[in-house]
Amino acid sequence: MRNQNQPVVVEGYPFIGLFAFVTLIFALLGWGFLTVLCLALTLFTAYFFRNPERFSDAEEAAVLAPADGRVICVDKVWEERCLKAETIKVSIFMSVFDVHVNRAPITGRVADLFYNRGEFFNASLDKASLQNEQAGMLLEHPGGPRLLVVQIAGLIARRIVTYPVIGDLVQRGARYGLIRFGSRVDVYLPEDADVLVHVGDRVRGGETVLGYLK
Structure with a gap:
């Protein structure tokens, strides 16, 4: 099944990529506030789609x-x-x-x-x-x-x-x-x-x- 090892789930890639692209455009245009805002959205989206490892040694039942x-x-x-x-x-x-x-x-x-x-x-x-x-x-x-x-x-x-x-x-x-x-x-x-x-x-x-x- 998908997403067994990735630190960020693949379903999040399009959203992260979109915000990162918009951040780059605003940075190139020199629009500081919008650049910071979109960078924050990019980081939060990556955080939202995080995929941490989890382990349990609980008994079978x-x-x-x-x-x-x-x-x-x-x-x-x-x-x-x-x-x-x-x-x-x-x-x-x-x-x-x-x-x-x-x-x-x-x-x-x-x-x-x-x-x-x-x-x-x-x-x-x-x-x-x-x-x-x-x-x-x-x-x-x-x-x-x-x-x-x-x-x-x-x-x-x-x-x-x-x-x-x-x-x-x-x-x-x-x-x-x-x-x-x-x-x-x-x-x-x-x-x-x-x-x-x-x-x-x-x-x-x-x-x-x-x-x-x-």
């Missing part, structure tokens, strides 16, 4: 956070789309200052994928889970449990990227996609999972343990 951000929901819900079962939903909100690369929460086979066009409500709102544009990936753990992870567009996010296809085996912590410019990721764990995080917690994708599968 651990479910890792798929994204950086703040936990805004931990609740029991009925998941109708794929699992059709009672689950524990953990929602992580990503601000524009968080890493936006998404990582697989468990090792598993991609059993299903879906993409739904939708609205662009603020991603921190409850209704965003079902009404916003989103892409879901159903993972089957080798030990049996299934887990659904859903990338959700936000108020200004307009591009969800998911790399795997159905049948792929993804490793826990591996990059599997990203969402541009602010959004959230929902993880639906089995009802009997032992969830460790609480609303308000800060988590790091590929490192923080959300909970453990039975």
